[in-house]
Amino acid sequence: MSNGSIFVWEALGTAILILLGAGVVANVVLKKSAGNNGGWLLINFGWGLAVFAGASVAAPSGAHLNPAVTLGLAVADKVEWGAVPFYVAGQMLGAFLGAVLAWLTxxxxxxxxxxxxxTRGIFCTAPTVLAPGWNLVTEIIGTFVLVAWVLLSPGAKAAQDGVPQFGNSALGYAGVAFVVIAIGASLGGPTGYAINPARDLAPRIAYAILPIRDKGSAEWGYSWVPVIGPLVGGLLAALLYLALPV
Structure with a gap:
């Protein structure tokens, strides 16, 4: 697949991911919405199904939708390094567009x-207790679980054209959705589980730009945590994969 095609499919899939993911949070948070006060579990399931929808659409590119996944696959030699900027650029653009579409909705x-x-939490994450070092640890662990599952679950391999085909062979992208739901339910409480730099940074930029009435700060001082943490978690998962006899 060409780098241009990778960019397009990743942008489209990530836009759907963030539209549905930010959408479920908006549905729960905003007072005059039918889902108001739907709770944390509804948000977890919404994000998991958002991953399934976005990944299914972006299947032609391998459906990374996440720079931490792309980094992990590149370190594990499952995707060419030359394609990495196109994956990440598509993910960032798609995440920004998805956030804008959620706001329009x-x-x-x-x-x-x-x-x-x-209303910032509709677009990006924030810790329940601000402790950047420990918040970073939380994001590293959550993303490590995600990327390790991508690399180690049955059926994870690279196709002949270099596009990774990852995930349980029976469940496919539904398996990724279940893992995201599990991470949110089990590990997401401290930080809101970004586990994806594009998922947090691009919508945070959108929040800063969009004309939302009387909105609060984008909290740029915290924004590095949900970027660096997932990248470190993805890297560690890839190093584990390389160290194991698989």
Whole structure:
């Protein structure tokens, strides 16, 4: 597959991922929405199904949708390094567009929400207790679980054209969705489980730019944690994969 095609498919899949993922959070958070107060479990399932939908659409590119996955696969020699910038650029663009589409979907609810300063969490993550070092550890561990599953689950291999075909061979991308739900339910409490630099950074940029009434800060001082943590977690998972007799 050409690098241009990789860029397009990753952008499309990641846009769907963030549209549905940010959408479920908006549905739960915004007061005049049918899903208001739906709770953490609804958010977890929504994000998991968002991963399934986005990955299924982006299957032609291998459906990374996540720079940490791309890094892990490149270190594990399952994708060419020359393709990495195209994967990441597509993921960032798609995540930004998905965030904008989620805002457009809920525009009236944003305009009538009674606490507009606290809408940032619809777009990006934040810790329940601010402790950047420990928040970083949480993101590393959560992403390590995700990328290790991608690399070590049955059926994980690189096709002849270099496009990785990862995940349990019976479940396919539904398997990835289940893992994301499990990570959110089990490990997501401390930081909101970004486990994906593009998923957090690009929507954070969108939040900073979008004309949301009386919005709060984008919290740039924390923004490095959900970028560096997932990248380190993806790298560690790849190093484990290389060290194991698989």
């Amino acid at each position: 809920y525009k009236v609810q944003f305009d009538t929400h009674d606490d507009p300063r606290n």
